[in-house]
Amino acid sequence: xxxxxxxxxxxxxxxxxxxxxxxxxxxxxxxxxxxxxxxxxxxxxxxxxxxxxxxxxxxxxxxxxxxxxxxxxxxxxxxxxxxxxxxxxxxxxxxxxxxxxxxxxxxxxxxxxxxxxxxxxxxxxxxxxxxxxxxxxxxxxxxxxxxxxxxxxxxxxxxxxxxxxxxxxxxxxxxxxxxxxxxxxxxxxxxxxxxxxxxxxxxxxxxxxxxxxxxxxxxxxxxxxxxxxxxxxxxxxxxxxxxxxxxxxxxxxxxxxxxxxxxxxxxxxxxxxxxxxxxxxxxxxxxxxxxxxxxxxxxxxxxxxxxxxxxxxxx
Amino acid sequence: xxxxxxxxxxxxxxxxxxxxxxxxxxxxxxxxxxxxxxxxxxxxxxxxxxxxxxxxxxxxxxxxxxxxxxxxxxxxxxxxxxxxxxxxxxxxxxxxxxxxxxxxxxxxxxxxxxxxxxxxxxxxxxxxxxxxxxxxxxxxxxxxxxxxxxxxxxxxxxxxxxxxxxxxxxxxxxxxxxxxxxxxxxxxxxxxxxxxxxxxxxxxxxxxxxxxxxxxxxxxxxxxxxxxxxxxxxxxxxxxxxxxxxxxxxxxxxxxxxxxxxxxxxxxxxxxxxxxxxxxxxxxxxxxxxx
Numbered sequence: 306x307x308x309x310x311x312x313x314x315x316x317x318x319x320x321x322x323x324x325x326x327x328x329x330x331x332x333x334x335x336x337x338x339x340x341x342x343x344x345x346x347x348x349x350x351x352x353x354x355x356x357x358x359x360x361x362x363x364x365x366x367x368x369x370x371x372x373x374x375x376x377x378x379x380x381x382x383x384x385x386x387x388x389x390x391x392x393x394x395x396x397x398x399x400x401x402x403x404x405x406x407x408x409x410x411x412x413x414x415x416x417x418x419x420x421x422x423x424x425x426x427x428x429x430x431x432x433x434x435x436x437x438x439x440x441x442x443x444x445x446x447x448x449x450x451x452x453x454x455x456x457x458x459x460x461x462x463x464x465x466x467x468x469x470x471x472x473x474x475x476x477x478x479x480x481x482x483x484x485x486x487x488x489x490x491x492x493x494x495x496x497x498x499x500x501x502x503x504x505x506x507x508x509x510x511x512x513x514x515x516x517x518x519x520x521x522x523x524x525x526x527x528x529x530x531x532x533x534x535x536x537x538x539x540x541x542x543x544x545x546x547x548x549x550x551x552x553x554x555x556x557x558x559x560x561x562x563x564x565x566x567x568x569x570x571x572x573x574x575x576x577x578x579x580x581x582x583x584x585x586x587x588x589x590x591x592x593x594x595x596x597x598x599x600x601x602x603x604x605x606x607x608x609x610x611x612x613x614x615x616x617x618x619x620x
Numbered sequence: 621x622x623x624x625x626x627x628x629x630x631x632x633x634x635x636x637x638x639x640x641x642x643x644x645x646x647x648x649x650x651x652x653x654x655x656x657x658x659x660x661x662x663x664x665x666x667x668x669x670x671x672x673x674x675x676x677x678x679x680x681x682x683x684x685x686x687x688x689x690x691x692x693x694x695x696x697x698x699x700x701x702x703x704x705x706x707x708x709x710x711x712x713x714x715x716x717x718x719x720x721x722x723x724x725x726x727x728x729x730x731x732x733x734x735x736x737x738x739x740x741x742x743x744x745x746x747x748x749x750x751x752x753x754x755x756x757x758x759x760x761x762x763x764x765x766x767x768x769x770x771x772x773x774x775x776x777x778x779x780x781x782x783x784x785x786x787x788x789x790x791x792x793x794x795x796x797x798x799x800x801x802x803x804x805x806x807x808x809x810x811x812x813x814x815x816x817x818x819x820x821x822x823x824x825x826x827x828x829x830x831x832x833x834x835x836x837x838x839x840x841x842x843x844x845x846x847x848x849x850x851x852x853x854x855x856x857x858x859x860x861x862x863x864x865x866x867x868x869x870x871x872x873x874x875x876x877x878x879x880x881x882x883x884x885x886x887x888x889x890x891x892x893x894x895x896x897x898x899x900x901x902x903x904x905x906x907x908x909x910x911x
Contacts, residue, residue: 355719411902412901419849419897419901422849423853423894423895423897423901424894426890426891426894427890430887430890430894434885434887434888544730544845548730551723551726552723555720590734590735590738592730594727594731596724596726596727600710604720
């Protein structure tokens with residue numbers, strides 16, 4: 306399937322989902338689905354840098370929070386319409402991604418991973434000390450009373466926006482994967498020195514992949530303040546975003562765009578179910594245990610199983 | 621901004637005392653990350669685990685947390701042995717340690733934290749010791765005993781580790797693993813066994829450092845995260861795998877943090893360690909006393 310066909314199909318399906326969900330009476334569905342979709346975007350975005358390029362980013366929460374806090378800032382300063390805030394947050398996180406891309410110049414492997422974690426804490430400290438966006442106390446963001454498009458509640462609008470953004474993230478990830486960029490990134494992942502020698506523009510590709518990955522993570526965070534109507538630094542910078550966006554691609558499989566999608570849907574749904582039936586502390590425990598189990602027992606994730614099964618059937 | 625002498629002196633002393641504690645926290649990472657190339661990002665989780673073990677024993681029997689942690693450190697040693705075994709079989713042996721090993725330890729960190737939350741809740745826990753409330757005064761300078769006692773034991777421990785590594789046969793084997801595993805194998809030594817024991821030693825120091833932590837300040841399960849940056853900052857700042865470097869780096873960091881807390885407020889303190897880490901990684905990756 307060409308990328309254009311795929312994009313058309315993805316957005317058609319997304320629109321169909323949005324229209325079809327209007328007939329779901331239960332409001333809980335929207336809020337649960339919102340969370341799962343948010344994780345799909347985070348996992349897909351993480352995989353662009355982590356899976357395709359081989360640079361492990363522990364700072365997903367920082368990008369997510371940059372998206373969220375750019376919305377808080379704009380809400381306080383200018384009060385622009387929602388699409389503007391989404392766009393601005395995406396751009397801000399993209400700039401941070403570019404900066405992280407430059408880190409890859411000097412650091413590889415473990416050092417890069419630790420640096421992203423450090424970056425996340427430094428940004429957290431800045432936000433805690435930045436009173437304009439609420440500091441450590443957090444900020445209240447009121448959902449607008451009027452909901453456009455004849456939707457019943459504001460969460461429906463956020464959900465619809467999230468569905469479309471998810472489609473966008475998947476389209477971008479697939480386009481990168483199937484193009485010359487994806488092949489260049491794979492070359493970097495497998496052997497950066499050899500790739501450089503073979504004429505792959507490693508720096509440009511790494512910068513591109515870090516920027517896109519960061520921008521998409523930030524995009525997932527832009528609607529977060531409206532979703533909770535209250536943001537505080539420890540919620541936006543929550544380590545569980547970092548863990549989840551690593552665990553989901555690892556569980557699903559990191560070689561293609563399908564892996565993070567499967568991982569996120571699976572893990573996200575399990576977490577929602579556990580959160581409702583048992584408790585939220587247990588749901589985090591389950592993520593941790595699944596991450597450790599998969600990484601030790603099934604290093605290539607669910608897609609790794611599928612591939613092995615396909616190969617066996619061919620023979 | 622003015623810098624009154626008494627305030628500066630107090631900040632330096634507090635920084636040094638804190639730095640000694642940081643050395644104990646980071647010496648394990650210097651061994652596992654600096655020497656063995658095992659990126660144990662879960663190290664702080666074992667520190668917090670050590671805090672809670674000290675807390676339970678102190679709560680139930682009223683024993684001194686630091687003495688308890690030293691007595692119980694063999695438990696952490698065994699835990700370290702087990703963990704390294706899993707790590708070796710699942711990652712090192714298959715040659716996938718870089719990305720997946722990292723994710724593995726990240727998961728362990730998370731599991732430990734959530735397990736502690738489930739058992740103890742998210743409340744801060746603290747211990748009572750004979751010296752918790754005492755403070756010596758030397759002119760304008762304060763020496764709070766809850767910092768001095770961990771400082772003394774901690775520096776002793778770090779120096780002990782250094783002497784152990786340089787003056788015993790096994791210690792030299794660990795240093796040899798850090799330099800050239802193949803050469804070690806040719807000498808008829810099993811590098812995996814040496815690495816396992818050295819890793820276990822690093823976890824044992826984490827357990828003891830946990831007791832220092834809970835003497836110094838109240839502890840809650842998520843506190844470990846703040847120490848991830850710190851331990852790696854100290855390790856990288858001091859120079860990978862150099863124990864003296866770790867001690868030096870810890871003092872530098874302790875004083876930097878203490879000054880930030882005194883003059884800008886404690887909420888800025890985490891930015892210092894992580895900022896220094898970023899700077900060290902970007903500009904001088906070989907550290908102060910690096911090889």
